[in-house]
Amino acid sequence: MIPHCQLPSHIATGPHVSPFVSHNEAGAPYGDHRSEDVHVPANPASVPFAVAPSTDKGEVAMGEPRKHTTTPYVTGNSVLAIKYKDGVLMACDMLGAYGSTKRYKSVQRIIRVNDTTIVGASGEISDFQYISNLLEELMTQDFCYDDGCTMTPSEIHAYLCRVMYNRRNKMDPLWNSLVVAGVDKNGKEGNKSFIGSVGMLGTSYTDSHVATSFGNYLSRPLFREFQRDDMSLEEAVSLMQEALRVLFYRDKTSINKFVLAKVDGEGVAISKPFALDTKWDFKAFMNPSKHAVGSW
Amino acid sequence: MFRNQYDTDVTTWSPQGRIFQVEYAMEAVKQGGCAVGIRNKTHAVLAALKLSQDADLSSYQKKVFKIDNHVGIAVSGLIADGRILCRYMRNECLNHKFVYESPLPVARLVRDVADRHQVATARSWKRPFGVGLLCIGHDQTGPHLFQTCPSGNYWEYYAIAMGARSQASKTYLEKKLDDFEKCDLDELVKHALRALEESCGTRKADDKDGKLTKQNCTVALVGEGKPLLVLDGDDIAEYVDAIHSEQEEATGAAAAEAEMSIDTSQGGDGAGDLPSVPTQAPTTETGAAGGDGQAEEQQPMEEG
Numbered sequence: 001m002i003p004h005c006q007l008p009s010h011i012a013t014g015p016h017v018s019p020f021v022s023h024n025e026a027g028a029p030y031g032d033h034r035s036e037d038v039h040v041p042a043n044p045a046s047v048p049f050a051v052a053p054s055t056d057k058g059e060v061a062m063g064e065p066r067k068h069t070t071t072p073y074v075t076g077n078s079v080l081a082i083k084y085k086d087g088v089l090m091a092c093d094m095l096g097a098y099g100s101t102k103r104y105k106s107v108q109r110i111i112r113v114n115d116t117t118i119v120g121a122s123g124e125i126s127d128f129q130y131i132s133n134l135l136e137e138l139m140t141q142d143f144c145y146d147d148g149c150t151m152t153p154s155e156i157h158a159y160l161c162r163v164m165y166n167r168r169n170k171m172d173p174l175w176n177s178l179v180v181a182g183v184d185k186n187g188k189e190g191n192k193s194f195i196g197s198v199g200m201l202g203t204s205y206t207d208s209h210v211a212t213s214f215g216n217y218l219s220r221p222l223f224r225e226f227q228r229d230d231m232s233l234e235e236a237v238s239l240m241q242e243a244l245r246v247l248f249y250r251d252k253t254s255i256n257k258f259v260l261a262k263v264d265g266e267g268v269a270i271s272k273p274f275a276l277d278t279k280w281d282f283k284a285f286m287n288p289s290k291h292a293v294g295s296w
Numbered sequence: 297m298f299r300n301q302y303d304t305d306v307t308t309w310s311p312q313g314r315i316f317q318v319e320y321a322m323e324a325v326k327q328g329g330c331a332v333g334i335r336n337k338t339h340a341v342l343a344a345l346k347l348s349q350d351a352d353l354s355s356y357q358k359k360v361f362k363i364d365n366h367v368g369i370a371v372s373g374l375i376a377d378g379r380i381l382c383r384y385m386r387n388e389c390l391n392h393k394f395v396y397e398s399p400l401p402v403a404r405l406v407r408d409v410a411d412r413h414q415v416a417t418a419r420s421w422k423r424p425f426g427v428g429l430l431c432i433g434h435d436q437t438g439p440h441l442f443q444t445c446p447s448g449n450y451w452e453y454y455a456i457a458m459g460a461r462s463q464a465s466k467t468y469l470e471k472k473l474d475d476f477e478k479c480d481l482d483e484l485v486k487h488a489l490r491a492l493e494e495s496c497g498t499r500k501a502d503d504k505d506g507k508l509t510k511q512n513c514t515v516a517l518v519g520e521g522k523p524l525l526v527l528d529g530d531d532i533a534e535y536v537d538a539i540h541s542e543q544e545e546a547t548g549a550a551a552a553e554a555e556m557s558i559d560t561s562q563g564g565d566g567a568g569d570l571p572s573v574p575t576q577a578p579t580t581e582t583g584a585a586g587g588d589g590q591a592e593e594q595q596p597m598e599e600g
Contacts (some may be wrong), residue, residue, distance in 0.1 A: 148402035148437050151396070157399035186436040188520075 039044050072124040072175040076109045076255050078215030079120035080243055081181045082227045083208045084195040084236035087264030088181040090118055092239050092246070094273055095255045096125050102255060110261045112268045114139055116183035117153045117161070118261050122177035122212040123200065126174045129172060134163065153182030157196035157204065166203025173200050177212035182263045193229070211243075214251045219243040233262075245276050307420045314506035317419050321373075321446035325464035328372030329359060330459035330495035332488050333430040333441045334469065336476045338406035339519035340439040343488035344370040345459070345496065346512050360514040364389035364494030365523040366399045367433035368516040372459035373446075374426035381409055381425065406442040406450055415450025428458050434518045457491060481522075482535075485515055489539050508536050 069194070072161040072191075075098045081090040096104030099244065113135050121128040133158065142150050157180040167174050178198040183191045196206040209223035224244050232241070240260060248254050256278060261270040303316030310316060346356035359371045360377070362466045371378030385405055392400035409429065416422045421494050424446040426557040431442040443458060444450045454472060457465035468491040476484060481594040492513060496506040518524040527535075 108366055145401075145407065147401060147407075149401040149404070149435065152398070152436075155396040155398050159395055161397050 002194065005261060007084060011095055011127055032228060072127075073123045074103065074107075074218065075175075075253075076107060076122045076125055076128070077213055077251060078219065078221075078247055079122050079177070079179045079196045079212045079248075080215050080219050080240065081111065081179045082208045082223055082230050082236060082240060083243070084231045084233055085229075087183045087191070087262065088193050089236050089240050090120050090181050090261045090263075091258055092120055092122070092245055093244070093254050094259060097253045098231045100253060102253070104256055105257060106273070108259065109260055110270060111135070112261075112270060113156055113182075114142070114150050115267050116150065116185060116263060117180065117269055118155050118263055118270070119156065119260070120179045120181070120212075121176045123177055127174040127176050131160070131163070131176065131178070151185045152186060153180055153194040154196065154206075156180050156182075157206070159200065160198045161202050161204045162196050164200060168201045175200055179210050181210075181261075182268075183265060185265065207295065215243070215247060218247050220249055222246065227243075241276060245278065248276065248278065304421055305486075306417050306422065306424060307573055312543060315417065318447050322427045322428075323438050324426040325373040325428035325446060325458060326462075328374075328427070328448065328459045329357075330457060330465060330492060331359070331370035331372050331430050331470070331489065332442070332457045332462075332465050332491045332495075333453065334455040334476055334484055334488050334491070335432065335441040335453075336437045336479065336484060336519070339481050339484055339517060339522070340434065340441050341481070341518075342370045342430055342432050342483050342486045342513050342516040343485070343492045343594060344372075344430075346506075346514060349392065350511070356512060358514075360516050360526055362516070362524050363405075363433075364393075364399060366435060366518060367402055367405060368429065368518060368526065369432075369522045370430040370516065372428050372430075374514055377425045378427040379428065381412065381427065381429065385409060399537050401435045401436060401437070402431065402440045403435075403437075403452075404546075405433070406431050406440075410448055413444060413446055413450075417446070417448055430456065430458060432516065432518055432524075434520060435528070439519055440497060455491075456580050457495065459495070459497040459549055461497050464497075465491040468494045474584055481517060481519065484587075485517060486539050486542075488515065489535055493539070507540070510536050536561075560561040579594075 008159055009206045012226065013162055029263070062228075072172055075094065076078060076096060079090065081088060090110055092109050094109070095102055096107035098104075104125075107125055109122070109125075110118055111132050112118050114285055119131075119135065121131065138151060138159070150281040151245045160180060164178070177200060180198065181195045182193075184194055185191055194206065195210050196204060197210045197212065198204045204296075208229055209220065209224070211219045222239065225240050227236075234292050237260070244258050248256050257273050258276065261268065263269075298447060300310070300316070302310035302318065306315060306317040308315070329345040329347040331342065333340065333342050335341070342360060343359050346359055348354050348356045351536075357375055360368065361378075361382045362369070366388060367385065369382060369385065370428060371382075371526055383388075383455065388405055388408060389400050392398070409431075410440055413425050417424050427444065428444060428445055429442075429444045431440075431444065433440050435441075441453050441456065441457050443453060455469040457463075457469060472487055472491075476487060479487065483486055493508045495504075496508060513532065513536070515527040515535065516524060517527070562569050
């Protein structure tokens with residue numbers, strides 16, 4: 001898969017190996033599996049992210065910058081979030097895809113950060129685990145200060161922007177698109193919903209509805225048309241289900257196993273995994289090649 | 297100068313279990329110009345008496361600093377040390393704003409400053425900061441007033457005074473404590489200034505007749521939706537004039553009040569439940585720690 005012959009063997013033997021790490025038998029800390037037959041998604045260009053992985057799959061020539069994580073391995077897909085009357089909803093499926101293989105089917109990609117905030121992630125799952133640890137540390141700090149202050153969703157959003165942008169500047173980006181959603185209870189005029197997005201380069205914005213990756217194309221048109229900040233919980237849930245259904249129909253790397261998370265003045269609630277009713281027995285599906293005359 | 301063999305560095309305990317360098321540092325705070333802080337449910341204010349080497353020849357030393365839009369401090373003691381802490385606090389606030397796009401909670405800032413105080417008492421190559429801070433601020437949990445101490449202790453208060461002759465101010469604050477909660481910002485500032493005036497004393501060096509003037513005091517205030525404001529000079533003249541004219545209207549009452557405050561300041565420890573740092577009661581340990589401590593501690597109070 002990786003054409004070793006093009007590189008001098010002492011420079012690099014795998015996508016994640018720095019030239020500065022000695023790679024003889026004794027020195028290799030991780031054994032062989034990192035060096036030779038690393039499973040890389042066959043065609044990096046097919047991985048649906050904003051920035052294409054570098055063409056040399058992370059290998060480093062002498063004098064070039066180090067590129068530690070320029071290919072995602074296990075990835076999650078779209079995360080959706082919308083505001084409603086009392087707070088916010090967030091939803092995504094539970095797939096951890098290995099390239100285009102549906103490898104892990106119970107990956108929780110929405111985490112509760114504190115009583116007012118949840119974070120959802122698409123992109124590299126291991127990087128998200130790292131981000132989860134960072135947030136966990138922050139919350140531990142909040143607890144230890146013991147002064148009654150807790151972080152608001154917008155603070156967590158700002159923090160994640162800094163983290164993502166900082167890693168991008170190190171040429172070592174965290175390969176995620178993040179959605180931060182929650183309720184800010186500190187405002188004078190009551191609870192205030194917040195939804196913000198952070199890209200893998202530290203780009204960020206806030207809106208009444210947000211989606212990552214394919215959701216940007218498949219779900220946000222629905223949100224633009226039907227989402228209102230004063231919609232009821234029932235309306236919001238059915239809109240979210242509709243959006244998830246569309247995603248599942250049209251996005252190859254998704255599965256029919258979702259979680260839905262809610263933040264309101266009461267706190268955070270993350271649902272158990274659920275499936276949506278789908279309909280596939282359309283007439284046009286019976287003989288798929290009928291309208292594709294002249295192919296093979 | 298040298299009282300005993302146990303006060304040459306901060307990491308040596310005396311046999312009585314005291315660390316003299318830390319106590320000396322706290323003494324420096326007591327000799328600094330007085331500062332008063334008050335807070336109620338909506339606002340927090342600071343008022344500080346500025347000292348001057350010579351009222352006619354030099355300017356007054358600045359001792360109230362804006363840290364951020366929501367935090368301000370008043371310094372008693374070695375102002376130069378105070379400026380180090382001021383720079384540190386400004387840095388912390390800026391860093392927090394950069395990372396979280398929100399103001400740093402006041403309690404956290406004060407705790408971090410107190411930790412810096414403390415570390416300076418635990419390293420043989422360092423010395424304690426010779427300053428106490430009064431820190432006011434406003435954050436998501438409302439207005440706050442903190443005091444820090446060179447020992448690394450810190451306390452939150454509704455009202456407090458520190459520095460030279462601050463006992464007189466504390467007496468005023470204790471007497472008026474119940475009024476603070478319901479009064480508005482202007483009235484809170486006036487309370488702070490009246491409390492400060494109690495501590496003006498009648499010293500030749502810094503003011504003629506123990507009165508506040510627009511030159512010798514500073515006020516800082518902060519509250520919900522009100523960024524920190526430091527008032528100096530002409531900005532404060534209005535308040536100073538106001539309390540003086542009120543005093544003139546009720547001269548009899550004012551005289552009685554002044555008498556009372558002198559009484560209590562002479563009473564010393566009698567005022568009771570103030571934050572008790574070890575040096576506040578040196579008299580009790582005179583026998584053990586050596587009688588020289590007592591005389592020394594009194595003397596600089598007069599020179600200050």
